[in-house]
Amino acid sequence: MPHEPSGRLPQPAVGRLSLYFRELHRLNDGGTSHTSSRELGQLVDVSPAVVRRDLSAMGTIGRRGVGYEVVKLIDAIGQLLGSGVQxxxxxxxxxxxxxxxxxxxxxxxxxxxxxxxxxxxxxxxxxxxxxxxxxxxxxxxxxxxxxxxxxxxxxxxxxxxxxxxxxxxxxxxxxxxxxxxxxxxxxxxxxxxxxxxxxxxxxxxxxxxxxxx
CATH class of the missing domain: 3.40.50.720 (NAD(P)-binding Rossmann-like Domain)
Structure with missing residues (x-):
């Protein structure tokens, strides 16, 4: 069974993670290897600070000047949301x-x-x-x-x-x-x-x- 997010993240954050997950797949399909909190925030209409808070709460930290690796972020969010399970x-x-x-x-x-x-x-x-x-x-x-x-x-x-x-x-x-x-x-x-x-x-x-x- 997938990880249970509700004990670690509030429900609104879980909803945003689902939106990040969708947009990250689109970025990956387009050949984008890295993204930033600003870009991801613009894609789902939230502030970069909210993106950073959501991702840091699940233990994911971007690298200054590099941002987040798209594939790794897809994998991390997918595991949390249970997408790795059919x-x-x-x-x-x-x-x-x-x-x-x-x-x-x-x-x-x-x-x-x-x-x-x-x-x-x-x-x-x-x-x-x-x-x-x-x-x-x-x-x-x-x-x-x-x-x-x-x-x-x-x-x-x-x-x-x-x-x-x-x-x-x-x-x-x-x-x-x-x-x-x-x-x-x-x-x-x-x-x-x-x-x-x-x-x-x-x-x-x-x-x-x-x-x-």
Whole structure:
């Protein structure tokens, strides 16, 4: 299992590390061997001081005049965030959002392998979306007991989310990324991240409105 960051770093720092990790991969793909706290900060819109604090908290110190070695930084952050582990992930709900998530190619690189997808619509059963087979949601519990995924993505209507989450928890899923427009409250042994896209859009609109004043 990956290192547990929460005891060492506050949650906002963990979120920023994920953004650094993404941008470092892009720098590496472009042939950049070293980067600075200033460059990395500009890429994720935080100050160089915040970057240095985040990286020093995980034991990584840049060299004056040289900066940070991109490959080593990718490895260090990857180990902390668990990207060195192949996380098995299932998706429940293959509507427009679920379909798009299955087709997204960025998960594999970060250590997340989508193994199964489930939906209650018979028209979707047996389809391959992004290389993942969509199965009948009624067989989900049995299938999960066989494959033992660690994580799940929930993209179902709000009224279905608690029931589906209960099945996932019962099957031993350790964490759920919830896109249903409802707050899930799960047992303490199961981590949950609730993502309400409409609320995030409201926050964006508020920021735009206030920045224009």
């Amino acid at each position: 996380w098995r992930v299932v998706l429940v709900g293959v509507g427009s959002l679920g379909d798009a998530l299955l087709r997204y190619r960025g998960f594999e690189r970060l250590g997340f392998r989508l193994t199964d997808a489930f939906d209650s619509d018979p028209a979707k059963w047996g389809r391959q979306v992004g290389g993942v087979l969509v199965s009948d949601a009624s067989v989900m519990a049995g299938r999960l007991m066989e494959t033992r995924p660690e994580l799940a993505i929930l993209a179902v209507p709000a009224d279905q989310a608690p029931q589906v989450a209960a099945v996932l928890v019962g099957a031993g899923v350790s964490g759920i990324l919830n896109f249903a427009p409802t707050m899930l409250k799960l047992p303490g042994t199961t981590a949950v991240v609730n993502v309400d896209l409409a609320s995030e859009l409201q926050r964006l609109a508020f920021s735009v409105q206030n920045s224009a004043r």
